[in-house]
Amino acid sequence: ASTDRLFTIQDGANNIYIQGKGNLTFSNTGAIVKTGSGTLALRGDGAGVGTFNPKLPSDLTLSKNDPDQWVLGQSNTIDKLIDGNGTLTINANDLTVNVASFTAGSLIGTTGRLIVNSDFQFAGGMVDVVVADGSGSAPLNKFPGTGTLTRANTFTGQATIHGGILNVNVLADGGVASGIGRSSSADTNLQFNDAPGTLSYVGSTAVSTNRQFQ
Numbered sequence: 001a002s003t004d005r006l007f008t009i010q011d012g013a014n015n016i017y018i019q020g021k022g023n024l025t026f027s028n029t030g031a032i033v034k035t036g037s038g039t040l041a042l043r044g045d046g047a048g049v050g051t052f053n054p055k056l057p058s059d060l061t062l063s064k065n066d067p068d069q070w071v072l073g074q075s076n077t078i079d080k081l082i083d084g085n086g087t088l089t090i091n092a093n094d095l096t097v098n099v100a101s102f103t104a105g106s107l108i109g110t111t112g113r114l115i116v117n118s119d120f121q122f123a124g125g126m127v128d129v130v131v132a133d134g135s136g137s138a139p140l141n142k143f144p145g146t147g148t149l150t151r152a153n154t155f156t157g158q159a160t161i162h163g164g165i166l167n168v169n170v171l172a173d174g175g176v177a178s179g180i181g182r183s184s185s186a187d188t189n190l191q192f193n194d195a196p197g198t199l200s201y202v203g204s205t206a207v208s209t210n211r212q213f214q
Helices: none
Strands: 013-018 024-026 039-044 049-052 061-064 069-072 076-083 087-091 095-102 106-122 125-133 140-142 146-149 159-161 164-168 190-192 197-201
Touching (some): 039 049, 039 069, 159 197, 190 197
Parallel strands (some): 024 049, 039 061, 076 095, 095 106, 140 159, 159 190
């Protein structure tokens, strides 16, 4: 199914849900209006694929917590992304957020980036796009759970492992893009903190790194 309908978000937790095997496309590339404190969740039971082409409001919290797949059809700037299940696809489009919070699920794309202004909170799931700085040096905070960062990320904030397993496909020297960003090799930029935590290199080639840690 396809619709060119736009809508207004007011208050409360608002959901768009795909139930069944049919795909759903929001074709209009105009802007969604947000007049209150409401949030938006892209949801589904996993059988259909959703494509969302409208422009999202810059103060929106967007959630993706079901086993389905949704595709964002253009670059967007929002306040917060919460990704807990399924797949969110950005293809060649950038997604800029103040805060990104992952507990499970996947964020995938081709050349599109996840641009983080303030905080990258990562417990689990997979991020298969480049994570980049926005308006500041975005830190990575890895919380308990198992998660994988597949790309050579360019964020420059410190990486702190508060627990769990952080799998990275790319490791490199300080100042070079890698799974844990491209901050310098200073030990303050890679910290193991609070609980048992693991940094696991899962790449396919032998590498070396001068990264220090504490």
